[in-house]
Amino acid sequence: MSLFEMILAGLVVVGLVLQLLILLRSGQRHDDDTALVIEDALLQVKQDLQRHQQDTGERIERELRSQVQASAQSTRQELGANFAQLQQTLATQLTSVAGLQNQQIDGFAQQLVKLNESNAQQLESMRQSITLQAQVNREEQAVSLKRFGDTLNQQLSALTESNAQRMAEVRATLEAKIKDLQNDNAQKLEEMRKTVDEKLHATLEQRLGESFKLVSDRLDKVHQGLGEMQQLATGVGDLKRVLTNVKTRGTWGEVQLEILLEQMLTPDQYAKNVETVPASGERVEFAIRLPGAKEDAGQVWMPIDAKFPKEQYERLVDAAERADAEGVATAGRELERAVRGEARTIAEKYLSPPLTTDFAILFLPTEGLYAEVMRRPGLSDELQRTCRVTIAGPSTLSALLNSLQMGFRTLALEKRSSEVWQVLGAVKTEFGKFGEVLASTKSALERVAKNIDQAETRTRQMTRKLKSVEALPVENAQKLLGTGELDLGEEGESV
Known part of the structure; x- marks a missing residue:
């Protein structure tokens, strides 16, 4: 390793240390997040230094090998001295860097503590x-709120006083108006x-006069009514005498039965005092004339007899x-006995089928x-x-007579049905002839219509030929031709 390379490595280390110091100084102005960034940067610098130291050691080892192989034994001592010096220098530098790094880390720790204390003080x-x-x-x-409450109370007090004054004024005005209104x-x-x-x-005098007059009129009518009541009492007594007599009581029942028959049937549909059983000498009060089952058969009688067991009924009503x-x-037993006796008498005297119906009617004149x-069960x-x-009774007999009347009408319609069919046959024959007449009339009308169409065609042809001829006035034309005025309306009506 040359001296230049060692100086270059030292400069790199110094640059890294300077960057670290700059980061440390700037870290004093930042918060906890910046301190974390600084710690990461220091760690990165330390790793770079270790990596550079390792690379430098490997490079020095390679150079020493090459120098040992190339150089002679004479240069080995010089290289050993240089290497020892370099190691000492590097150790010194590394020691100083480690000390500086420790100092910086301690400074960072102190700054973090101060920053935490400052943050705590600021938060507090x-x-x-x-x-x-x-x-x-x-x-x-x-x-x-107190000021608003005081203001609101003052306003409410003022409003209350104002309302009280206005109410007093309104009360005084109302009292004056009410007093005037009362007067x-x-x-x-x-x-x-x-x-x-x-x-x-005036009305009382008029009404009293009218009332006295009305009372006088009513008293007169009361006197008249009393006279009528006396006459009615006399009539009731006469009716009682009639009803107490057996013969008269029977006649009253017959009269009521006859009235019902006259109202419901025609005179040829019933008869009075009929001998329903020939050569018996017994005559029933009334008998209804019914037609036979066949057209050539004779008439059939339905006996009706009126009975009125008045004594037994009155005793029953009095006991009730x-x-x-x-x-x-x-x-009740006496009434049943009397009714059974009357029914047996009717059956023995007046029933003789087929001259009569197989049943008779016992008419009781009161409901x-x-x-x-x-x-009675x-x-x-x-x-x-x-x-x-x-x-x-009266109501049931009316219903029975009404049913018989409907039967009579149905029977009459059945008898007249043959005549109706004959009339319909004649109408059908005449209708066939009427169809022939209609056909001939239709052909005649068709011929007339054809002739009219031909006349219209010729008229149009003549009109086209005479188009160039000047027409005369109507009056002059009538005088010249000697014709009268044509009335189309009357002709249309006649057609």
Whole structure:
């Protein structure tokens, strides 16, 4: 290794040391992050020095070998001395560098400690400053809130006083207005009271006069009604005498039955006092005339007889009004016995199929009696089964007669259906002839239309030929040709 190379290596080491010192001085002005960077730089410098020392040692060893091989034994001592001197120099330099590095590291450590202490002091001062500032802000905020509260209280007090004054003024104004209104209302009420008293007095006198007149008229009508009530009582007594007589009571039931038959049927659909069984001499009160099953068959009678067991029914009603259960039961059995007897009599005297229907109708003239009989359990079914007699009241008989009337109408339509078919056949024949007439009329109309088209064609041809001829006025043309005015409207209507 030459002297020049040793000087160059020393300069490199000095440059690195100077850079390290510059970094150390600049590190005093930076924070903890800069100290870390400096430590990394020192470590890098140390590694570079070790690497340079190793390279230098290897290079020196190679040169010494070459000099030992090339040089003679005479130069070996000089080289040994030089090498020893170089080693001593390098050792001295390395020792100084190591000491300087240790001093720099110690300086860095002291600077880091100072920097940490400075940061801690700054943080503490900042914390104290923030705490002091927060305390000052709280005090200022409390003062501001107190000042705002005082101002708000003053404004509220002023507003309350102003509202109180305005309310007092409004109250005084309202009291004055109300007092004036009360005085005005009292005056108007007094005037209205006088007017109402006058009108009420006049109306009261008029109404009292009308009421007395109305009372007088009503009293007259009451006297008339009392007279009518006396006449009605006389009529009720007469009706009671009629109903107490058995013959008259039966006549009353017949009259009611006859009224129903007259209202529901035509006179040729029923008969009165009919001998349904020939040569028996027994005549039923009424019988409905029904047509036979065949066209050549004779008529069939449906017997209807009116019965009114008044005594048994009245005893039943009286016992029910007295709440006499035993009397009700006894009267009910008597009523059932009377109805069964009447049904057997009707079946024996008036039923004779096929001259009559296989059943007859027992007519009860009142709804109350009919309801009481139908209320008896099994009585109606028993009479229909054993005596072939059907119980009917006014409403049920009306429904039955209405059904029969509909049957009569249906039967009449069936009888007239053949006539209807004959009329329809004649209409069909005439309709066929009418179709032939329509066909001939159509052909005639087609011929007429064809003739009219030909006439129109010739008219257009003549008009084209006469286009050059000057037309005369209508009046002159009529005088010349001796024709009258053509009325198209009347012709259209006649067509």
